[in-house]
Amino acid sequence: MRRWNPDHLQDLIDTLKAREYRVLGPRVDDLAIVYDDIGSLPVGWGDRQEAGHYRLLQRGDQTRFGYNLGPSTWKQFLFPPEETLFRVEDGAFVSARERPRKMAFIGIRGCELNAIAVQDRVFLGDVHDPSYAARRQSLFLVAVNCSQAAATCFCASTGDGPEVQGAADLVITEFEANDPYYLVEARTDSGRELLEAVGGEPAPEDAHSRIRALVAATAGQMQRRLHKEGIVDDLLGALEHPEWEAVGGRCLACGNCTQVCPTCFCSTTAETADVVSGTIDHTRRWDSCFTEGHSYLAGGVVHASVRSRYRQWLTHKLASWELQFDTSGCTGCGRCISWCPVGIDITEEVERIRES
């Protein structure tokens, strides 16, 4: 473990760039912190979140990681919103998969890292998706232990955070908002090698206990919870619960929750003809169980009511996912709560369904 100052973070980015990584991390957009190509880390930005509500804030300090999760997910880089799979040229089917660039994710949180692991089970299970596999392989992960929780976070209850448990290359913890220093741990060989390259001072003796104390404090801030014990039976055993009707009456079926969810993997396909060249692209696009098309059959729509769409989302995410992939589809990031335009709260809905 090393102790870094903010300059080392810049060195880290520069070193990764020099090694031809596409460096992705937090960027301050007009209204929120988003993940994008970066050259440096924004300083002193944070956010305030509630159900259906997000405000970008200036913290008035020197933190680099003083923000919680915004609307973007790392999913967009591994499983892009739109990707052409193959092209029809003169009647032949030609792969259109692009060779990905090496990518480095800076600032990935515990719940997000676990979300990638969840998607790995989808795209790297029995069948490997070639472009997902290629992108995944070349990934360099710089994770961050959360030093504060948003009001919408509930990863402590799902067991996915705020401490980074997954296999990151480097794990950073930020201390002292006004004059920050960083304790940096390498968890892989390439992480160790990079840590060596960037340098820094040796970490203090009590580094581990400092980190533990910090993440424990963060966990203590969390206001929402999702108890996973027994959830599979609780939900799949309540398919006719009246709450589905109630929440179905409030839900807009806009699909935002599934689009900001770091684990949702549904996709549809589209055919795009180029009338000039005569080629046709077969493209995969993000879909959502909140669209009518998701359950469209030539004979009619299975999930015709919004009630049934919401039920599909919640029961899949929290229950059938466990049966399909041996893991929950939720890592407690809270995005679906913040970014629901009418503030529907997944944790509350689960509680309502469990009541009675």
Add this chain to the structure above:
Amino acid sequence: MTSKKIPVKAGVKSRRIEVDYLARVEGEGALYIDVEDGELKQVQLKIFEPPRFFEAFLRGRALTEAPDITARICGICPVAYMMSAVHAMESALGVTVDEGIRRLRRLLYCGEWIESHVLHIYMLHAPDFFGYDDAIAMAKEHRDAVMRGLRMKKAGNELVRILGGREIHPINVCVGGFYKLPRREWFTDMLDELKWARDAAAETVQWVAGFDFPELERDYEFVALRHASDYPFSEGRIVSSKGLDIAMDDYPDHFVEHQAPYTNALHSLRQPGGTPYFVGPMARYNLNRDRLSSSTRSLAQETGFDRTVVNPFHSIVVRALEVFQAFDEAVRLIEEFVEPAQAAITLPRRAGVGMAATEAPRGLLFHRYEINEEGLIETANIVPPTSQNQLTIEDDLRDLVAANLALSEAALTARCEQAIRNYDPCISCATHFLKVRIRDVAGS
């Protein structure tokens, strides 16, 4: 029901030319000419664009909605409507935008002029000079020209798309500036294409200058904006070739809208005197040649058009020169980009009256609004270019038919249609054209 018929009515010398459905004009129009005993009886340009009552339903809307709503008057020149609306509203609120915003608005207007003019030159008007039905038919023998036109048009559209979000009914224009602050990087990728297009525009000027032009010369009063230093888009005074020189706010004192039972539109007339006038590219050009860039000027010289242009059939050349001017200015605006301080200025709350005229591709477009303290529109008045030119078009046709009665039916019809297209009349623009009442012609 939409076929074109040219029936010859009673006698050799009495005929009626009917073009039930004017093609290659935006919107819907028809033309009727009655000739009796070798004498021209009447010319009617009929507009059957049904009224949509924009000025009525604008009342009670928020002033901030005016640019988006009025854009829907015309899908061909939405930017013009947005520009007249934002300037009128800003004048009502007593605010002005900074140089960065001003330039971006010019850039946006360049895009629309290009798109609209190139559409007209290549797709609507040039086929007339060659005798084709349309640009697609023309492409069979003039493929390079048509491809060049399409590519230039695309470049103009691309400017509007980047800055405005989309080509038709852009979404990024607001009273006080833009919703999202445009940045220089947005345009750098297209600079090369714009430079190509500027050259293509020069070729276009050469090309159209070589067309055969029918003769027509009348004594027009040209009316256009004139700005202290720039070729006019949205600023300056309203001037005319007959000595008018007024501030925009004085427009209502010098122009009047007139509805007579025998006409089919609210015509706009000069006050006093009630005479027709002429707006559009030729008017702008004749009144602002000294405001053209030096390269546009020399292009005009090379082609023999650096002079007052009075034959409306020459308007296609003037349009081409304006396309060149617009590409030239667009390149300059991007190269000398001025970043605005903010996307939009904050608007004060106050009641007021605001007027603005801007130069739509087809000519002067005047908006006037009264707004109340709640920021709602109390009254709206919009005078589009086509209603201002309508009487002039009919006068042109009268002269043209009178001078060409010897021509065959078909040739005369084609000539008349071509003459109408000289004005690129955008009939959808005519927010308040009325339905025509057609008089019976003897023998029909």
Add this chain to the structure above:
Amino acid sequence: MSRPSLAVFKFASCDGCQLSLLDCEDELLALAGSLDIVNFPEASGRMLPGPYDIALVEGSITTDHDRERILEVRRQSRHLITIGACATAGGLQALRNYADVTEFARAVYPHPEYLSTLATSTAIAQHITVDFELHGCPINKHQLIEVLLAFSSGRKPGIANESVCMECKARGNVCVLVAGGQHCLGPITQAGCGALCPAYNRACYGCYGVKESARVGQLFDWLQTREGMSDAQKLRSLRAYNAAAEPLRIIGGGGETDD
């Protein structure tokens, strides 16, 4: 199969939707190769009589004459596709449905007695059977091409009926409602524009019409209780580019539906 014939008809509208066809600069000549454009007055003097394989209809019905004309267009057309907010929902001019049209006429014209107009502006589908409705004010030209290709090869167009939010997230926009408190109609509006307005920092104003299963009342309740939308703002928001669309009309109240 020989080239399908295409005709374009205009009713009360701004011409923007049919202009979209001419705005297909890259594709126009190729399209004209695979379709026989036999009646497109805005672009061509060639105006052949029907029947037509595919008819594109722009604009709404606002006059007696047009009410008759659309019946004839239907008779002449094998596939009839309406394009744009005017044709699919009456357009902005349907604001007259919420007002007194004679008062409207007086407000604009010195001699309203010369006008002949209906009290309402209505969607084409209220008068005839329509084979496909392409939403948008204006329509998206790529969607238009897809619709033309689909009908000329006998399949359904691949036009998604989901929310603008879906495109908004795919595009990577930050939600202007959640993060900006703007009164965005994206959740009830049909996709197709590419979530343009939020990409330019402004709220969607619903120009692509109402999505399937739209929860209009629920969205407005939230905007009113949580995001400070006034009753007047709500009405203006409901009564705009797709004012006569049924789900908006129901929530906003009023609005003559027939004449």
Add this chain to the structure above:
Amino acid sequence: MTDPWLPQSCGVKSCHRESRDVFTLSLEPPPAYTRFSAGQFNMLYVPGAGEAAISISGDPDDGDSLVHTIRDMGNVTGQLHRLQASDRVGLRGPFGRGWPLAQAAGRDLLILAGGIGLAPLRPVLYQALSQRQRYRRIHLLLGARSPADILYRQQLLDWKRQAGLQLLVTVDTADADWHGDVGVITGLIPRLEFDPNNCLALICGPEIMMRFCVKQLQERGVADADIHVSLERNMKCALGQCGHCQLGPHFLCRDGPVLPYPEVRDYLMTREF
């Protein structure tokens, strides 16, 4: 690595009409196509229209053609309908789990098909009838909209006459020439002679039909575990990755389309699940 999304191009051998809106499409198997088992399906791709999941309706032992029987329902199926010999289509497959025919050995085999649902069951008939002695009674209960919609009519009659198939057909609406049963397929079940304690029932058809068939079979004393259904959901990938074909814990493309009834009972009986 081969791309599991990339179709192989294969030639059309024939495309012939079965009924008003159903046709049978026979394709040349692409190189290295693995033998399919009865009940599996292919993804057929038509450029510009997209992909559709289509069961293989031919004989699993016929290595020379891949046969599909398809109802023209929309985009892809409509374009498939227009194919002619020597045209080409895209193909991926075979996918999914088929019918557990092995479990029927020594037992009565009940095959219940509604409409196009017969297509994925025909391979079962090919196999079972070619080894007739392995099974006891073999019943086919078939429901069709009208006599003209009965698929494979001649072949079924041949099988009935020569191969020991017991055939019962009912139609929703009869015509003048129809002398058989009229009404829903469930009406045939009470008449059936079979041993409820030693049988295997395979059902494919509209979901509502399957629900009622199951009820009737239960009433006759058939154990849920002996009932298998083939289910249909939207499918975009057939790889368990697009998420469309979920039914509770199952991805029908991978865990189905054929599933033992007990595994889907709760979901099939829940409206809109």
